Amino acid sequence: MSGPGLNQSFQQRQTQQLMLAPQMRQSLKILQVAALDLRATIQEELQANPTLEEMPMDDVSLEKTTPNNDEGAAPDDDPRAEMDFGKDFQMLEKIGQDWRDHMSDTGGVRQSSSEEEERRQHFYDSLTTETSLQQHLMQQAELADCPPGVLEALRYLVGSLDDRGYLTATLADIALLSTLPLDTVQAASKLLKSFDPPGIGAENLGDCLLTQLQHQGRGKSVAARIVRDHFDLLVRRRIPDLSRKMGLSPEIIQEAVEIIGTLDPAPGRRFADDSNRVVVADVSVEKENGEWQVFLNQDYIPRLRLSSTYKDLIAKGKLSKQEGDYLREKLRSGKFIINAIEQRQRTIERITREIIKHQHEFFEEGVSKLKPLTMTQIADIIGVHETTVSRALANKYIKTPHGVFEMKFFFTSGYQSQAGEAVANTSVKEMIADIIAAEDPGAPRSDQEIVGLLDEKGLKIARRTVAKYREELGLLPSNLRRRYD
Template sequence: DLREHYEREYEGEAQLGNSEAEEKRKFFFDSLVAETSLQEHLIDQLKMVDATGGQEKACEYLIGSLDENGFLSTALSEIGLLSGLPLRDLQDGLKILQSFEPIGIASVDLQDCLLKQMEARKWEASLAYRIVAEQFPLLVRRRVPELSRKLSQPTHAIHDALKQIAELDPSPGKRFSEDSNQAVAADAEVEKVGKEWVIHLNNDYIPRLRLNKTYKELITKGTLSSKEKEYVRNQMRAGKFLINSIEQRQNTIERITKKILEKQADFFQHGTSKLHPMTMAEVAEEIDVHETTVSRATANKYLRTPHGLFPFKFFFTPGYSGKHGDAVSNTSVKEIIGSIIEQEDSKKPLSDRAIVDILAGRDIKLARRTVAKYREELGIAPTNLRRQY
């Protein structure tokens, strides 16, 4: 086909040393852009600084000593012993490094980092600066009444200062962390057409394979020896097996999707709050395959629904017995906990024990540590950090 034709043509050009083809190849690879690391970002700034050779070496060593937050938590004296670099060069290098972007880089700790950012914004005269500089332990624990009393300020002024502090970056190095976000495409989609739910498989990324007719013709012409015929037949069988395996994969995904649609009908109609417990073993038994087949078929696969794009594994979740004997999935329990906390009085936030009691009133029995675990997974702070004064 045309693709094979152009591939062969390009390979031929490359083998002949065609400079234009090599330029195209180089352009392609040069176009693959990688994220800039924190170290690269700082080294690029170091190249623009007028520094001595000793200061440059010190900066490079300090850059390599930063943690993932961008902090330099090791004392310069210790770094000097480890590196063999003069302490004076390390001190000068640190001053140079702390002048780089992002502001707060190479700070000793979080308090130092926040103060440097506030000084860069000329906030030294603000209440926010006083809180960070003088009452940092109370800030970390969000002790608003105590901050109000120690600084002789009304609670609303303390809240305003906390909002100002929240504008700062507590981890300036984190913005250069490797981006793990990936664009994913749905392997299947469930949508409602009229009154019926319909399943669509995504075949866009499935290779369309066929056996090359040339090999069939070689066997029928009779020009091959018996060993050659056997070899070609084995390769053709392997090719057929691969084609059948790909078709079988799509068929398995479709059957699994049908079972998910059947067992999670309430989810498709109403959303995650109606997700029911379901295991791979149940689905495997009903479609007459081994549980590991379901696991492999759904690994890194995604299903598009009216409520968003979800990994197939999302639908396989254990659960608890709910009110009236209904089964409630872990995901639904998390959503219930999130809803309970959303509706709480911010001046009297609910403790994990209080949430346990509320769930028990709905016939959902959980241990306090389980509620704490789900709350943390939802990214919700503990009681003392949610309290508003």
């Protein structure tokens, strides 16, 4: 019996909930990652899906790689066989916006009290710098019982590691550089490979994987044999070829490949990262025969296809229902990934072509001719959501005759000149930088004087805006720029 003041009631409520399928999560990830990271993303798919194969460069044909062909991935009447990626991306962006709105409406972000701020600051002040890879290895070296010469060689070896933990020089070169005997350097290399993390000090990816397998006591396993003797087939995920060459069943090969997939291809990266990163352009724009041409960077994108071996297994009808359903689902998933990669490249190309149309004067003359452009404008033209354009531009770079730029660089607000010409704020910044560069060092121009010079060019800009842009350019105010002879 319920107590006084307590009421119980039953209510029926109907709600709608959007579920984000794993495939759609993956397609968004493929759209957003940079060129260098895309290969790692695709390799993850190759490890997880046995029906996907990487084609060698000399085996590329339109017949095998066209994403719109059936490839036996799914029946024509299967609603999951083909998907509208543009609409799917818009749906996902809507989910994200709804979540942000919900957090805002329900107080997801709130002001912290002074006491909470003090505790947070104490936490930040208590943080220590992460141990670098070199420090971690040399701590182990100091504890190792080894001769002084080997310890000295270890210092050279550790100093020759890249951020992945691989050696950037041969042992012979290190011996020559250090003036240490080669056998001492070789002994140091063997000791380094016994350190944590496993795989450190390898000369290449195959050596790294093999070292990790040896650490696990799998030095004579099928996985080790694959890495040691058939590495080229492994990286292309050629399960049938590996099965034939090694005389083992596809199931055993698949199990070994899955073991290899659990290894760390870059053991050094779990430590403090270097803030300097290599920038690789996703797309290049070059002028040929008087016309601007778009060239997508395909160097880091493996060419994939669906395995005919598994399609043939389904076609023969000798599999159990469970096996058949599993392979059909993997084939559908593989086809989705192939389509998502193609969609990514097409989206980047279409956006780049629109950038060229809107920023034609930039490509002809340089940054000073950059015009205002919004992602909404591009989204309306190519028929996708604005946030889809934003995702497609994230972490992407474009190579132009004037240098390599982030693709988002071309999207900026701006001003209208008295002549009716649109001028991007990036171009205004360059004008301010040019004015200051040309000034008399003994009598530098004040922000108000710069306002007057811009007005003469037909641009009416407030003094505080000039000051803001000058500060963003890292330029001092006039009283601090003055030089005395």
